[in-house]
Amino acid sequence: MVSSKLIAATVLSAAGSAYAQDVYDTFTVNCQPLTVQRRDPIVSPGAHLSDHVHAVIGGTNFFAGTTPANALTSTATTCDKELDHSIYWVPQLYHITPDNRYEMVKFEGSAVYYQNRACDYQPGRTTCPSFKTNFARPFPEGLQMVAGNPMKRTFDQSDIEQRAVNHLCLLRGGGSVQTSSLPLEQCLYIRSQVTLPSCWNGRDLDSPNHKSHMSYPDPRYGDYNGGVCPESHPIALITIFYEFFFNTAKYNDRNFVFAQGDKTGYGFHGDFVNGWTDLRRLGDAHRTCTGRGGIDAPGCSLNVGANGTPGTALPRSPEKPAPAEDIGLNGAVLAQLPGGKIPFGETPMRAKRSRVMAEEYQ
Secondary structure, eight states, rough: OOOOHHHHHHOOOSSTTTTOOOGEEEEEEEEEEEEEESSSSTTTTTOOOSOOOOEEEEEEOOOOOOOHHHHHHSOOOOOOTTTBOOOEEEEEEEEEEETOOEEEEEEEEEEEEEEEEEEEEOOOOOOOOTTTTOBBOOOOOOOOOEEEEETOOOTEEEEEHTTTEEEEEEESSSSHHHHHHHSSSSSEEEEEEEEEEOEEEEEEETTTTSTTEEEEEOOGEEEETTOOTTTSSSSBBOEEEEEEEEOOOOOOOEEEEEEETSSSSTOOEEEEOOOOHHHHHHHHHHHHSOOOSGSSTTTTTOOOGGGGOOOOOOOOOSOOOOOOOOGGGGGGSSSGGGGOOOOBOHHHHHHHHHHHHHHHHH
């Protein structure tokens, strides 16, 4: 499992990162793994098996039909905030062996950043007020959403949804490199990350594509990680940005693929089911749990656990068993990706070689 110290050490690790803003606008929910399985209760609700395998954290009431109401009734969470029974998941990472078989890369935990970065639409507003006096709303009860596109295999810098997805390589010799694609370097860990949209239409808790009820801020007055909400989605909610850590230390060939068959990394995506059990306390958290004291500040609204702490991140098992399917757990090497997904899109390393060869022969 990835240690909380490693998570802490990699917060804001990329110099000049879009996330390197004042700590007064952010608190962190650290999470251990819940399960890795082929279910997706948002995109494939009720289906025994979903399209591809996911790594899951959060509330323990995760099953094929999980709704936000089910998340609220979780008996526990793998995260270090007892009030957060939300469930978060992303596609699982696999390694392609030299003989074109597939082995699961160990998923070791996550950090979820709750950020006060967006502000409500108002006619004529082009910048947000100070985050020390203006606070985005907590999620409405029942909200769920998806960010990213699992079918993407190319990158368009002008697409705000694509800019919200990237990967950080924690280098063997120290330091890190952030890329939109899967990294070219040899990494101790690949930290795959996504920022979810923070502007709500004020009506719908979900939508047919699980996206259109939400929006990123207006790109004229912000970016994917903060700014003024558009008129179509005028209500600013807390921005959530999450990182999933995959242990890649033992692999030297950098030949990876996400479970939906994505060899590029551009198709990384994230799902969120709101399971906060006390939305008032969540809404107060940026007022009371940030700044120099952080979570340890006297009066932090999240400190409802034993001895006045917010809770402890622990690996747990889901309340309902995962499907009986070999997805590569416990070191099993697979002849194909679960669900028969066929990898497509060049790996970044192979694409780089192809470009170099083309240039040499021009």
